Amino acid sequence: MQIIPYPDRSEWPALLARPTQSMANIEKAVAPILEQVQKEGDAALRALALKFDKIDLTEIAMPPATLAAAEASLTEELKAAIRQAYANIRKFHETQYQPVQKIETMSGVTCWRRSVGIEKVGLYIPGGSAPLFSTVLMLGVPAQLAGCKEIVLCTPSDHPAILYAAQLVGVTKIFRIGGAQAIAAMAYGTESVPKVYKIFGPGNQYVTAAKMLLAKEGVAIDMPAGPSEVAVYADGSAVPAFVAADLLSQAEHGADSQVLLVSTDKKFLASVNLTLSTQLEALPRKELARKAIENSKAILVEDEAEAIDLLNEYAAEHLILSVSNAEEISERIINAGSIFLGNYTPESCGDYASGTNHTLPTNGHARAYSGVSLDSFVKKITVQHITPEGLKALGPTVEAMAEAESLQAHKRAVSLRLSSLK
Ligand SMILES: NC(=O)c1ccc[n+]([C@@H]2O[C@H](COP(=O)([O-])OP(=O)(O)OC[C@H]3O[C@@H](n4cnc5c(N)ncnc54)[C@H](O)[C@@H]3O)[C@@H](O)[C@H]2O)c1
Ligand SMILES: N[C@H](CO)Cc1c[nH]c[nH+]1
Ligand SMILES: [Zn+2]
Incomplete structure (x- = not known):
């Protein structure tokens, strides 16, 4: 994997672009x-x-x-x-x-939501x-x-x-x-x-x-x-062989997949690269994985704060935090599909069987979308019920607002009822 030492922030957009066709x-x-x-x-x-x-x-x-x-x-x-x-x-x-x-x-105005x-x-x-x-x-x-x-x-x-x-x-x-x-x-x-x-x-x-x-x-x-991707943020507490295996697990999905490794430790990046080359050769899908790796980067950053900014800019589908303070760092991640903490949480477990959903936004869409959940399969219908007493309390508010929006029929739907209650 190509190692990119200390890229300037202005270079991040080009560096973090996905290899998908336009x-x-x-x-x-x-x-x-x-x-x-x-x-x-x-x-x-x-x-x-x-x-x-x-x-x-x-x-x-x-x-x-x-x-x-x-x-x-x-x-x-x-x-x-x-x-x-x-x-x-x-x-x-x-x-x-x-x-x-x-x-x-x-009082007298009740609202709820049904899925x-x-x-x-x-x-x-x-x-x-x-x-x-x-x-x-x-x-x-x-x-x-x-x-x-x-x-x-x-x-x-x-x-x-x-x-x-x-x-x-x-x-x-x-x-x-x-x-x-x-x-x-x-x-x-x-x-x-x-x-x-x-x-x-x-x-x-x-x-x-x-x-x-x-x-x-x-x-x-x-x-x-779309095409699967993973970013790994690793420090000296991470195991290079584990990290390389995680990177390859998403690279093997297809030539258009992308993986990203981020660290403040130059030697660590070199160690991952070494073991990654050996592990790659043993994979039946090595040709697909090799192409994905060619489009992937190992990025050396100055410090933890810069790593977090870069990861938030990338908005990975999967983000593995192989760092000693993984949970603390995860609280500072605002863009990611799914996060995996520590050395013993391989992303494959989320792909198959831990319980979370593996259908996740790729290509930076994790900035605005969540992965699939029960919510994705339901509509939420709101329901409300207002008693006569409730209408007496709420009605004048609605009348005033409808009047100001110049919508007399809206106002009348309330006024007629209020007059009937006098
Ligand atoms: N983001 C996620 O949550 C997530 C989860 C699982 C898998 N994935 C991704 O899903 C993808 C699966 O891809 P796949 O190709 O193996 O299977 P696929 O089922 O998505 O696509 C295969 C179909 O693509 C069509 N196709 C192939 N070449 C074409 C061409 N030149 N023009 C038009 N249509 C063509 C064919 O009809 C074929 O049936 C991978 O990229 C993987 O990374 C993403
Ligand atoms: N990593 C894929 C989501 O990007 C999901 C998957 C299915 N099987 C193996 N992996
Ligand atoms: Zn996978």
Whole structure:
């Protein structure tokens, strides 16, 4: 990894830029795909599956026989692991339920908020270069907890673990389609794929661009969750081999992933680089990881304050704090998708099974977006009830404000009732 010693703050934006293609270029590739699916429906899905995934999609829905055979084809060990991850993710997301709280803002004026599951949701499960069945749990568990009635899943993979996890979380329909065309199918609906109200899930640049373009058309999406990334802030208490392994764990996702190492210790950066080269050679996905590492940087900073500023500017999807005062530093982080503290909290645990959600904002979007949670799958409907006494107390306030906004009908809706109470 290239070591950048003490960059000036003016150099940070260029240094911290992600290696993704420019949005304009990806949009040029993706917009015609969206249009094709909107116009031609299933026929477009078949043509695009052949073009991009080299699969002949006679059946767009996952065949029932493939679904039925999934469980039996997995080892007991893997099924137990998936069930453990499911239990932990469910336990963590259950704590996100918000009980109804009725608030009397004035005597006789009561307001509250009800969470209601979004009826029809679409989950995208990446499967281009690896079958990410863990993502089924990350999206399916909160959808299940929210009480979503129709849960549609699209994935280019027919890996049995995806199908097993889908059944565990109560997915109602599964389609073997990937990429931007899958996102378009769930947004517009086709003869086979139902239109949903909100689309969730991570994916490559094409998937993410499709979600962003559709969001411009008013389609609800979770967030931009593109190529994976991790930043590690490490001091002398960190173990170079652990840090290198964490960096490679996200680099192996794809050539367009990016990892960042930040430290005040020059020797430490060199040690990580050394062990990283050895570990890289042993990886089956070393060519993808190598490309991601070529786009990655090890940055030497003056002090802790500068490290924190730089990390907040980067707004990493994942941030590992391998420093002796990790929890204290974490309190000063304002931009990150998910934070991992200390030497024994590998980011992989959050990817699979600790309980937190791995669908997180990338490409700096952690400045404004949160990762997926139970909240993402519900709408909050406010409810209010005002008694006659409450209206007597609140009415004059509303009358005065409506008068000042020149909205007489608003005022009259109150005045008429107040007169009836005299
Ligand atoms: N941010 C997160 O929360 C998060 C979580 C998990 C995974 N990820 C990321 O998801 C991504 C998964 O990517 P993937 O490619 O393995 O799978 P994917 O399922 O996202 O994309 C595969 C699809 O891309 C389409 N495609 C491929 N080449 C294309 C082209 N030239 N033009 C148009 N479409 C094309 C194909 O139809 C294919 O089905 C990785 O980048 C990974 O880092 C992110
Ligand atoms: N690191 C990915 C999120 O960026 C999630 C994942 C799934 N499987 C392995 N990792
Ligand atoms: Zn990962």
